[in-house]
Amino acid sequence: MLDVSRVQKELAECNRDQAISGVGIALCDGGSDLSHLTGTISGPVATPYEGGTFRIDIRLPGGYPFEPPKMQFITKVWHPNISSQNGAICLDILKDQWSPALTLKTALLSVQALLSSPEPDDPQDAVVAQQYLRDHQTFIATARYWTETFAKRISVDIEEKVQKLVEMGFPEDLVRSTLKSVNGDENMALEKLCSS
């Protein structure tokens, strides 16, 4: 059975210095199930992931900590070792190199380190890995674009607004340019869209 006392200790320990470490863990969707958590990682500085906040789905098997936790990106991310399709992570300590003396925090820190130093030779996403190796500029640009689009709070909001306005029947291109011109103010954009 899951070692509840250890998980509680881990959560407390991890969140105590979240501001410094850049990683945090919370119960998933504010629930009470200790075996289903959500981790957050801030994108490392001086990488295309800088400024982004990445959410990670964490599931603890019954044998935790003697079996590794299962982690998967919720936030879309462009990285050779992370699936651009489903967020699966290719990291040895989440598989056979797991040790019971590692913690969720150390695992998240390892994931964070992975963002800084990809290992394209052991890719999870072959397309991304190819691009990383052959066309590094495009890789950087794409990774940054994805960070901007999916991993920033503001951009998350924008996406929601875009979707809402598109669903009201306005063309997406127009919605985006209008939102941009009014600095993301949804009401002003709507007004503008209706009057044009």
Add this chain to the structure above:
Amino acid sequence: MASDDDPASSSDLEASASAAAAAAAAAEEEEEEEEEEEDAAAEEEESETAEEAEYYFSDNDDAAEETVLDVLADGGEEECHWSVSSVRVITKESLLAAQREDLRKVMELLALREQHARTLLIHYRWDVERIFELLEVKGRERLFLEAGVSAIENKGRVLSSSPCPITCNVCFDEVPPSRVSEMDCGHCFCNECWTEHFIIKINDGQSRRITCMAPKCNAVCDEAIVRYLVSARHPEIADRFDRFLLESYIEDNNKVKWCPSVPHCGNAIRVKGDICCEVACACGIQFCFSCLSEAHSPCSCLMWELWIKKCQDESETVNWITVNTKHCPKCHKPVEKNGGCNLVACLCGQAFCWLCGGATGRDHTWSSISGHSCGRFKEDQEKRTEQARRNLYRYMHYHNRYKAHIDSLKQETNLKETIQGKISISENKESKIKDYSWVTNGLNRLFWSRRVLAYSYPFAFYMFGDELFKDEMTPQEREMKQNLFEDQQQQLEANVERLSSYLEKDFQDFSDDLVMDTMSRVINLSNVVDRLCKQMYQCIENDLLYPLRTTHNIAPYKSKGLEKPSEVSICWDSCQSSRSTRTCQEDRCPTSESTANGVAEKTVLGKRSEAQLQGSSSSNNGGYSSSSSSSSRKRDKIDARTGPTFDLNMPP
């Protein structure tokens, strides 16, 4: 048996042999070959066949007769010294001893404790020679490190004497020093956590390599601590752990494999040298050591696997039916094409075009159906039909012959009892001739060569077909090779049939002279057949396969068949001494009794056998149980061998 006035001198034999033209031809052929062989004696791995032949044709009449019979009769025992030493059967009882031999070598030469020797051997797949090689190359420290054996001297459990509590880095609890354990690597966690870790690893099938819990620590945990902690909570899991360690000698060892018998006989087979070979288990079954299916040489494992699959799904037949029947466009029943032209008529009266299946009228010529055109399918379809037909005929050709010999083998095996009866009648007859071992020997030769002959057909099917070697040979090369091979195959076939016919004779009713004549023919033909088998294997290896780029390993021909291997001995001196080492060890590790005594070991392995039985889906048994006919044949063999008699080490 050969008394001075023995009527059958070898000159008589030769005279009678010349009476039958065929037999004479065979004898001549043999004599010629024999000379060649003597020249090339050095190349021959075992020249015993040549020797026999030489005795046989020697001028020293009386001695000759006797020697032939003796050699043939005792051949099994006499000639098997080289192979007995290379193949051993490991039973439940001898597994510990077999493992101990290797453990002891490593313990002594590297001055290691048993558990560390075991860890090392498990890591290097019980390959003692390789360990010593690597010791030279890598040095002691790296060798140990890579295998997860930690610096042994680091041992000193001062820990438990310290009074203050220790924080376990896994559960984050503070625990008194009496409730923590330190491994050889120096890492220390609480006993609760260790136990949990061990149990998860054992249940996960990783007993043979349970590493330390510390991150990036590669050290393998002390088996005594594992045993001690786990048995305190789950004794049955501790038993399983011990069994896994014991069976590592079989599971993690390229040179040892479980016997694939179903139900499992509990034995394993160990070979020395090349693992591409065929072996027999003490339980009676014979198998290919590489792929664990029935002995299939001169087929390679791949050929045999393909052949079995082909025979099973009869894909050719299915192909045949699909290309030779079409469904009527009106009533949808399958219709077979009967005539030459492409208009077919269904029983329901509907006419349709064979090429496209479309309904048509009945007005047609050879080349066209009026009011219907579908020419673009025509050529393609006809080619496919033609190809499928050819493939089917080819397969049927080889399969029929393969099957015929397998059936003959079954019948002849059934004959064995009848012939045994004839032998006892003969032996009790008023006659000078008392020794009928030539019958049994001839019969065994027949079984063995019949087997070779049968498997030579699937071999030829793949050797000269498109599936495996299409791009490896030009059509001319292929034809040449095929002629060469078929020539040998036909010779073998003819002589096997002749041997079979002589063995079926009612020799118990014969006069002494006629018995002697039959004997000489049987012996003669046995030698010829053996020679031809050997030649066929040589031809396959040197002329057919050697020039190709792809490697197909064929298990070598064994003139004597597959001997039942002798068992690894349990109680020789060195074993005893190593047992006493073991006992010393036990004093240190009070928890390891379970493997130490043979009784526990037996029960443990008994469970293993059950597991094997149930888990017949395991890859080990896969190839075996898949073909029901062959496995039932094997079961017959197992049943048949229950008596203590095994004269020649031949297929029963």
